[in-house]
Amino acid sequence: MRVAIIGAGLSGLAAGCYARMNDHQAIIFDQLGWPGGLARSWNREGFRMDPGPDLIWGHEQGTSTHVLLRELGVFPRRGVSLVRWGVTDEKGQRKVEITSPLKDLERELKRMAPADVDLIEDAMDACSSMEAGGLLDTLASVPSDLGGLSTSLSVRWKERRYLSYLRGAWTEPMAEWSERFQDPFLQRMMSSLCAPESPAWLGMAMLSLATKGELARLDDGADGLVGSLVDRYMSLGGRFGLRSMVKEIVVEGDEVKGLRLSDGTIEEAERVITASDGREVIYRMLDRRFLDDEIERRHREWKPSTPQVSVSIGTSRPMEGLLPMATVLLDSPLAMGTTPNLSMLVRSYDSSGGYAPAGKGLVCATLKSDWQFWYKLRALDRRMYEEEKARVGGEILKRLELLLPGLSQETELVEVSTPFSAWKVNLGHEGAPSGWSLTEEAMSSRTIRTLPGLKGLYMAGPWAVPALGTQGCMFTGKHAVQKMCHDEGRAFKAIAPLG
Numbered sequence: 001m002r003v004a005i006i007g008a009g010l011s012g013l014a015a016g017c018y019a020r021m022n023d024h025q026a027i028i029f030d031q032l033g034w035p036g037g038l039a040r041s042w043n044r045e046g047f048r049m050d051p052g053p054d055l056i057w058g059h060e061q062g063t064s065t066h067v068l069l070r071e072l073g074v075f076p077r078r079g080v081s082l083v084r085w086g087v088t089d090e091k092g093q094r095k096v097e098i099t100s101p102l103k104d105l106e107r108e109l110k111r112m113a114p115a116d117v118d119l120i121e122d123a124m125d126a127c128s129s130m131e132a133g134g135l136l137d138t139l140a141s142v143p144s145d146l147g148g149l150s151t152s153l154s155v156r157w158k159e160r161r162y163l164s165y166l167r168g169a170w171t172e173p174m175a176e177w178s179e180r181f182q183d184p185f186l187q188r189m190m191s192s193l194c195a196p197e198s199p200a201w202l203g204m205a206m207l208s209l210a211t212k213g214e215l216a217r218l219d220d221g222a223d224g225l226v227g228s229l230v231d232r233y234m235s236l237g238g239r240f241g242l243r244s245m246v247k248e249i250v251v252e253g254d255e256v257k258g259l260r261l262s263d264g265t266i267e268e269a270e271r272v273i274t275a276s277d278g279r280e281v282i283y284r285m286l287d288r289r290f291l292d293d294e295i296e297r298r299h300r301e302w303k304p305s306t307p308q309v310s311v312s313i314g315t316s317r318p319m320e321g322l323l324p325m326a327t328v329l330l331d332s333p334l335a336m337g338t339t340p341n342l343s344m345l346v347r348s349y350d351s352s353g354g355y356a357p358a359g360k361g362l363v364c365a366t367l368k369s370d371w372q373f374w375y376k377l378r379a380l381d382r383r384m385y386e387e388e389k390a391r392v393g394g395e396i397l398k399r400l401e402l403l404l405p406g407l408s409q410e411t412e413l414v415e416v417s418t419p420f421s422a423w424k425v426n427l428g429h430e431g432a433p434s435g436w437s438l439t440e441e442a443m444s445s446r447t448i449r450t451l452p453g454l455k456g457l458y459m460a461g462p463w464a465v466p467a468l469g470t471q472g473c474m475f476t477g478k479h480a481v482q483k484m485c486h487d488e489g490r491a492f493k494a495i496a497p498l499g
């Protein structure tokens with residue numbers, strides 16, 4: 001069976017590996033000249049810019065994520081290091097390390113915010129009961145639409161410990177839920193644990209991962225991860241069609257027959273797995289022919305994930321003053337385009353892992369932004385677009401100076417990546433970097449992996465399944481193949497390479 005996959009990002013690469021493990025001929029098409037999609041890094045004057053995904057959780061033996069990463073050849077070849085994560089105000093006067101053991105964190109938060117003792121206890125109870133690795137592992141790894149009664153019973157059994165935290169007030173958007181806290185620092189710290197529109201339980205799950213030492217960074221970043229996936233795919237006999245823009249999914253009757261590329265070439269295939277923008281697939285490549293009310297409603301009402309600006313700063317020495325991952329709560333809103341930011345995520349690296357030349361450092365700040373602003377600016381006036389990027393770089397340097405004294409003098413290079421830069425890579429609707437926004441509704445809704453009335457098409461990636469993190473994307477690739485095998489009446493095979 002010949003399977004054509006659209007998109008060579010993490011989701012498409014994973015789908016390709018599992019398609020090959022299940023004896024399908026696989027070819028992955030991508031408009032770009034390299035695989036990896038948004039998981040990419042690039043070099044500038046010896047610094048490695050790597051603003052995309054680098055976190056992984058639940059990587060320990062015994063988790064579904066560990067099994068996935070072994071099957072995909074990431075483990076044992078690539079190492080991970082636990083991440084230390086802190087939250088600080090902009091002047092560094094109030095700060096807390098949230099990758100502390102839960103009891104220590106609880107004590108520290110109670111000391112900082114005595115008026116919020118009851119709420120702190122509730123939050124810490126949630127973190128403790130959630131076994132976040134377990135909860136998120138179950139949510140990401142078990143395809144709710146596959147597996148029949150025994151799987152759903154075993155999921156229910158696993159979920160029983162967390163269920164009370166997946167309902168009631170915990171499902172409120174984080175921005176609202178955190179308003180309960182009286183202490184402004186604590187309120188903003190809680191609110192920054194996940195996207196403001198995501199349910200509070202997801203923020204608690206993040207906190208739980210942090211306090212239990214389950215939050216890790218891949219030692220060689222996006223490059224290492226993508227390199228492992230590509231090696232695994234090629235060693236399984238997979239093929240690529242790079243620099244190939246897919247324009248149409250060719251359908252005869254109710255069956256997929258292949259792809260039409262932008263140069264007019266038809267690539268025949270009995271199966272197509274999409275791992276690119278879902279709206280583009282449904283509304284353009286299939287010309288709205290395979291839709292139902294629910295799919296239309298989601299595309300009308302659900303919000304795409306928020307585009308991001310990232311500012312990478314190469315420095316002449318590693319900067320001290322912040323933990324390797326730090327959420328900085330800003331004194332006054334910082335506008336990126338027309339989006340105000342009340343916090344920014346700052347990642348710091350030294351030369352280990354190849355992020356900076358020996359003795360030097362790299363600081364990368366990520367903030368929310370909006371698509372229209374950058375898209376229009378770039379389309380209207382390239383010079384003004386570049387000037388705005390330079391202004392943003394300067395503004396971030398200024399805002400970080402208090403926490404990282406001497407940063408401006410030590411700066412050798414500033415590289416700004418906008419939602420427009422990310423869109424050129426992934427062609428995501430309105431510059432969305434990661435499919436749908438992780439709202440309570442999106443996370444609790446039925447998975448749509450196939451389209452009504454169409455045989456042979458399977459959807460992967462965070463547009464098909466609101467995906468939880470880096471491994472979440474790779475799980476969607478695995479599950480698309482699992483569903484394909486299920487529909488073909490074949491047993492699904494997943495094999496880890498030897499060694």
Ligand SMILES: Cc1cc2nc3c(=O)[nH]c(=O)nc-3n(C[C@H](O)[C@H](O)[C@H](O)COP(=O)(O)OP(=O)(O)OC[C@H]3O[C@@H](n4cnc5c(N)ncnc54)[C@H](O)[C@@H]3O)c2cc1C
Pocket residue numbers: 006007008009010011012029030031032036037038039051052053054055244245246247275276277308309310366422425426427428433434435461462468469470471473
């Ligand atoms: C600045 C930034 C920071 C991020 N940080 C994190 C993080 O810390 N943790 C995290 O989990 N995630 C993070 N993300 C999101 C993460 O990068 C994505 O969720 C993930 O990489 C998506 O992988 P994917 O394979 O589904 O899609 P993508 O990486 O978007 O790949 C889609 C691929 O499809 C190709 N394509 C699209 N349309 C076509 C077409 N018509 N024809 C041919 N090819 C096509 C594109 O070229 C692209 O290669 C971040 C993203 C950004 C931009």
